[in-house]
Amino acid sequence: MPGPQRIVCLTEEPTETLYALGEQHRIVGISGFTVRPPVARREKPKVSAFTSAKIDEILRLRPDFVVGFSDIQADIASELIRRGVEVWISNHRSVDGIVDYVRRLGALVGVADKAHAYADELQRGVDAIAEAAARLPRRPKVYFEEWDEPLISGIQWVAELVRIAGGDDIFPERAAQSLAKHRILEDPSEVVRRAPDVIFGSWCGKKFRPERVAARPGWDAIPAVRDGQLHEVKSPIILQPGPAALTDGVTELARVIGNWARAM
Template sequence: MGPQRIVCMTEEPTETLYLLGEQDRIVGISGFTVRPARARREKPKVSAFTSAKIDRILDLKPDMVIGFSDIQADIAADLIRAGVEVWISNHRSVDGIIDYIRRLGALVGAGHRAADLATTLERRLADIRARAATLPRRPKVYFEEWDEPQISAIQWVSELVGIAGGDDIFPERAVMSLGRDRILADPLEAARRQPDIIIGSWCGKKFQPTHVAARPGWEDVPAVRNGELHEVKSPLILQPGPAALTDGIDALEAIIQGWAHRQA
């Protein structure tokens, strides 16, 4: 049976449970949830990312609350003290996302469906990787999560860039799970690495390519010189769930394949 009344404090458990046909277990969601769109119409919104309406969550009488990362640790602690069972996942890689889907499915008694979904996603990634292998050259990619200060890509995003055919210019930073550890203190550090493509995904606000292109000292960056500045909407790529492995990587692949076509 598993938990019957689940509150999802981030989007990825909501999207996953809907994909598994287990949405009736969800009694509350994050206000930042956009996938699937129907969840916003069907479920009460009881949390943000760094805050939550604890009393409202308790009123829903959940038998499990699901969240993500150390950033929600204080919310989790308050709920645990109130007697609620809490699962905080902390996966940061593509393999971690696949494993998360399997674990969440098993938790709600949908292990077989979750395994099928995970396998489908793995095959999809393999197909994209195979297409990327035919590129005559792999572009250097700067993925920016935030602009002031500049923050480079988290691990699963860096890995997806690689699967789609590009090379993240900050692979050494991608393994750092906390955003503060991926801050570029030197505003010219990304420019010096001469990315062929710049991808912006500024969480919560629209990417402004003209602002990036106008940064002092960036005029000779290949991506700026050739107009290769693109946006991937943050709900597609910055949630460690199914969206990143479907629409998120599709957007990355389209950008990289488009660049390759223009280079040819």
Template structure:
């Protein structure tokens, strides 16, 4: 067997990807936020959060490879590197980036063929959704909220999936910002001006409260609030740059947009 034999996954997307590729036997530790696949929580020890990790417990697992995501985990990565652990921190932020990530992770564990086939399957699924959405008589304007206090808008892969599902993100200029702090709305009133037809909430790690959103000053004038088009997409389905977003996440978006379109017909 080639490639690393004892992998610790600091976020959910490498865990979901390795299970999808049939390489879960290599995983010796996972993120405590992991919910996909459900069996991973039962089988694998949880050794990290997103911005923190149990370094001692990770080292006891004797990993030969640790996979993490983004600059947010740079301190964890640095600490592990100081202990001689090989670390890969990916930084993909787009739909194409997610597909490429799957291919690269597959190659690292000697499963290039399966990873390529899986990425191709995911791409076909996205193409099918995009073809269906192209038939919509009208595209809704969509506001995606990743956090509420302060309001943070959606990242690039989220905006791209909204487009694939048949909508248009109302903050495309912010979606290209990789860091959440650069997607904070200093004035939430600007959402009123952009008049979204649909509001999608995915508050990272906590339940979306549509009634609180609807009660914000001036928001009663927003078409989405007026028409009751406030919907939650569970954060594990859309905020992880991995398979979940390209499957259940985008499908849920497409369902909401299709239902909105039918209501207008």
């Protein structure tokens, strides 16, 4: 079979993609943050976090290909490259980028045809949600919060998925910033001024607490707080730039937005 046979995945999205393509037998190591698919946690060794990795354990697995994501993993990648390992770090931040990522990863491991078919399926699902959302009677203003200490607004693919699901992100200018530090809200009252109708919380690694959001000074004036429209979206289905965001993630956004839009 062509392509690499011993793959280490430093983040969740390559793991989920390779399982979806039926190529999970090639994976020899995964990120400790992986939750999708659940079977991966049970059958694959966990050898990395997001900003750190067990380099010696990875090398003992004798990988012929390592896949990671973003400039945040640059140090891990450079150390593995110095140790003679082939590494691919993707850096996509958009919905189109996620679809293209599936195609590229499939091509790199020698299953381009399967990857193209899967990418097309993902795109059809997103298009169907967009078509349904276009028929909603109204569009909410949406605030998506990735973290609460400090407040961090949603990244690009999240803002795009909010729009696809029928809403309008209230911080589009920040969504274009790839680094979380550039999406920190120095003034929380800016959310009050922009008056979102719906608030989504996805606090990476911890449970969203809507009562804490509602108790922030001045936030009782926000329509979303006034109307009880504070909703959690689990971070594994929306904050990973992989298939989960284009399936379960956008579906959950569309469910909440649709309910809001139809509650006239």
